[in-house]
């Protein structure tokens with residue numbers, strides 16, 4: 278039996294929150310005419326989890342994010358937020374969306390922008406004032422609050438844009454390229470802000486073209502390609518499933534390469550680019566394959582001047598799975 282006190286603190290929304298994933302996507306499809314942008318995507322985001330959605334250009338990331346945000350209607354499939362269909366007011370209220378394009382009023386001040394977005398989210402009176410105050414502190418822009426947003430730097434605009442999307446304290450935030458076009462220092466600041474929200478239990482789903490950001494700032498990675506999920510897991514799992522215990526080796530040479538080398542035992546076919554003094558390859562067993570690799574290089578007339586051996590990173594996993602670099 279609930280005591281009077283407990284009955285006051287455990288409401289229906291909390292019960293929903295305690296038993297459902299933050300986000301659940303099931304067999305989602307979206308076509309634009311004959312283009313199938315999203316083809317049967319399913320994944321979940323646990324409460325309080327941080328997930329990066331990655332994919333090459335045109336993979337379908339923005340379309341997915343826009344469907345979750347309710348900006349684009351799926352052709353078929355379902356999206357639930359905390360167990361509720363996205364059309365429901367409860368679900369809409371639990372979501373914060375930070376679009377890739379800045380959605381700010383350039384001729385209003387930072388404070389006025391925040392107040393306008395707060396009202397849009399249904400905040401009024403004291404509550405609105407408190408949230409605007411919080412947002413100015415959170416973004417580090419308290420002293421600039423009365424300046425026009427149009428005069429702000431790219432990084433400052435991004436921070437205010439982010440604050441506008443989370444003023445109503447959503448349980449889940451969606452961010453489409455939150456650091457696009459900002460310098461490394463501002464990127465770091467944005468991730469510190471996101472960490473603060475996440476420490477208070479907010480689930481985060483973001484897309485990024487920076488693999489290092491995805492690797493450092495999220496718990497899980499979903500990779501999409503050609504509208505389908507091709508990998509889903511934490512970095513360790515993804516490495517295990519793709520490159521296993523392989524090591525990435527950078528071999529530096531005494532002379533520039535005259536033509537790509539047919540190196541035996543590396544499974545990479547030919548390695549190196551004409552004119553370069555180093556090449557990258559992968560070996561599966563250092564003890565067995567490193568010495569034959571050096572011998573093979575020597576047999577083609579080069580001396581090995583240095584070797585760098587690395588564990589695989591998300592970059593290597595991404596390249597292995599998609600055959601593409603992740604580009605801006």
Ligand SMILES: Nc1ncnc2c1ncn2[C@@H]1O[C@H](COP(=O)(O)OP(=O)(O)OP(=O)(O)O)[C@@H](O)[C@H]1O
Nearest residue numbers: 309312313314332333334335336337338339340341
């Ligand atoms: N409104 C639209 N009308 C027609 N085709 C569209 C529309 N929006 C997206 N597409 C197509 O859907 C596919 C997926 O596009 P989407 O923008 O979702 O990819 P993305 O992974 O976000 O790419 P990027 O990394 O380049 O932003 C692409 O082939 C794109 O041309």
